[in-house]
Amino acid sequence: MTVALVGAGPGDPGLITVKGLERVRACDVLVYDRLVAPELVDEAPADALRIERDHLEQDEVNDLLVALGDHHDVVRLKGGDPFLFGRGGEEALALAGAGVPFEVIPGVSSLASVPASAGIPVTHRGLSASVTAFAAHDVERLDAAALARAPGTLVAFMGLAGLERLAERLIEHGRPAATPAAVVSAGTTERERVVTAPLGAIATAAEDMPTPALVVVGDVVSLRAAIQRAGQRGAPRSREIPRAASTTAAETSGNRFRRSTRSFGPATPTAPIASVRRSKIGAATPASPSSASSRSTA
Secondary structure, three states: OOEEEEEOEOOOHHHOOHHHHHHHHOOOEEEEOOOOOHHHHOOOOOOOEEEEHHHOOHHHHHHHHHHHHOOOOEEEEEOEOOOOOOOHHHHHHHHHHHOOOEEEEOOOOHHHHHHHHOOOOOOEOOOEOOEEEEEOOOHHHOOHHHHHHOOOEEEEEOOOOOHHHHHHHHHHOOOOOOOEEEEEEOOOOOOOEEEEEEHHHHHHHOOOOOOOEEEEEOHHHHHHHHHHHOOOOOOOOOOOOOOOOOOOHHHHOOOOOOHHHOOOOOOOOOOOHHHHOOEOOEOOOOOOHHHOOOOOOO
16 A cells, blocks of 8 residues: 655646556545646545545644555645645655655646746746746745846745735845746636736736736746747647546555545545546546557647
8 A cells, every 4th residue: 555646737637647647546545635626636536535635734634644555545636746845745754754655756847837838938048047946925034135146037836925025025135127027827727817017016917816826037928928929828728638448447446445434534425437437537538558548738
């Protein structure tokens, strides 16, 4: 029995990796974040226990994974990548300390994918040869002087609430107020919204933007208009992932952790995937393992 720390990708359910989706479809227990696409949660087997993580403290999540991982195949499904502002390292250390086998399955991080979805390359020859990612939920504790001096592109996670102060501090420490900036809300999803403005005005431009949102600061933001004019918007948001085999995980994964033994969080039942013969992410097309199909997504 193992625990898989799986990255779900930035929002579009089609951006989960093939390996990550395989683990979700074969798990006994799914512990997932609130921002994970519901279509991915629905891909867990019908009799799997599903636990939303958001009502638990991180120490409780660690204890939960250790307790369940000794006897069940557990998937810890996180938005983006587990090791980039996902606390995956903390969970991996807890599992390692308890001697519980685990694996890490990287995910598509919003660091580059969300700006890319909005038409902003975080690196570009002649404009940016480096990217600095940081969590901005506590703006006053940031080393704003170092960030203002950092070359290339800045990408702020959890920075929307304190965006005005973040911009002020960067400008105070030397980042030009005219530096192009962008806020991308719900990136890669059908609800994606993007605003651009100079750093000195970005907080006003983004005042009605909802979370989750990513803040991008740097000259690369100026490329967005040209990329948009050229029509390079990326593929439509995907709702479909073909199955690699006609035998579903619900039919092959063995005994499940039953709701009657549950002691953590709510369990949400769904119709068996095998009976409806349709993936919650889209149409399921039976195929042999050797003829698995693929799909390109934004």
